[in-house]
Amino acid sequence: xxxxxxxxxxxxxxxxxxxxxxxxxxxxxxxxxxxxxxxxxxxxxxxxxxxxxxxxxxxxxxxxxxxxxxxxxxxxxxxxxxxxxxxxxxxxxxxxxxxxxxxxxxxxxxxxxxxxxxxxxxxxxxxxxxxxxxxxxxxxxxxxxxxxxxxxxxxxxxxxxxxxxxxxxxxx
Ligand code: NI
Numbered sequence: 001x002x003x004x005x006x007x008x009x010x011x012x013x014x015x016x017x018x019x020x021x022x023x024x025x026x027x028x029x030x031x032x033x034x035x036x037x038x039x040x041x042x043x044x045x046x047x048x049x050x051x052x053x054x055x056x057x058x059x060x061x062x063x064x065x066x067x068x069x070x071x072x073x074x075x076x077x078x079x080x081x082x083x084x085x086x087x088x089x090x091x092x093x094x095x096x097x098x099x100x101x102x103x104x105x106x107x108x109x110x111x112x113x114x115x116x117x118x119x120x121x122x123x124x125x126x127x128x129x130x131x132x133x134x135x136x137x138x139x140x141x142x143x144x145x146x147x148x149x150x151x152x153x154x155x156x157x158x159x160x161x162x163x164x165x166x167x168x169x170x171x172x
Contacts (some may be wrong), residue, residue: 046137059136078113
């Protein structure tokens with residue numbers, strides 16, 4: 001297993017819609033393992049394949065670090081099939097390090113996809129799991145948390161973040 005480089009905003013691949021996976025082969029299973037390793041190493045609760053430079057519909061999620069016992073999930077070609085309620089909470093993203101913002105999401109979601117063996121699975125998510133599922137599937141559609149903010153807040157972010165990155169690089 002290897003820790004992969006996580007692509008950071010504003011890299012273009014993060015805006016790209018990821019392609020459906022037709023063939024779940026050893027190559028995909030290897031990618032899943034590397035993504036799990038990368039997610040844990042970055043202490044994230046989820047990671048989408050385009051965040052490591054592979055524009056394919058695949059994500060891994062493990063919310064057990066932050067919330068009680070939930071299994072590690074690897075989902076291929078995931079889709080949200082049902083949503084209920086709305087809840088706003090603070091959210092971050094490994095591709096926008098150091099930034100947190102409040103995002104409105106559905107409170108409960110039902111997602112469908114394939115597991116690493118290619119078997120169809122359905123996942124019901126509430127709390128952080130619901131949020132992570134929506135966040136990662138957004139990534140696969142080329143959407144970041146900033147795309148879920150109001151245009152005014154987004155403009156403000158863009159201006160501030162450039163400055164923030166510059167400051168981080170100069171070690172201030
Ligand atoms: Ni993210």
